[in-house]
Amino acid sequence: MKVKVNGEFRELPEGTATVRALLDELRYSFPLLIVRVNGSLVERGAYSQAPLSEGDDVDVYHLVSGG
Numbered sequence: 001m002k003v004k005v006n007g008e009f010r011e012l013p014e015g016t017a018t019v020r021a022l023l024d025e026l027r028y029s030f031p032l033l034i035v036r037v038n039g040s041l042v043e044r045g046a047y048s049q050a051p052l053s054e055g056d057d058v059d060v061y062h063l064v065s066g067g
Contacts, residue, residue, distance in 0.1 A: 003056045012052075020047040022058065032063035 001012050005026065016025050019035055019042050035042045035050075036059040042050045052058070 001052070001054050003052055003054070003058055005058045006060060017052055018048055019050040019052065019058075022052060023047065023060070026060075028060060030062050034061040034063055035059070 001014075001016065002009055003012060003022070004010075005022070010026075012022065012025060016022055019037065023033070023035075033044075035047065037050065037052065038057050
């Protein structure tokens, strides 16, 4: 399956059909991430159920705070 992640097309292995599987495959381990799929925010608790489809546009952001 091919999806666009942060502006770059990536070919993902079979079985990478959820946001959680994508994050695991790309080794995103930072605990505070914001994920948007096709412009829609995906709630952190829904990553394991949020499906991905061929051609989806995924944006992953690290949430950073400070002062």
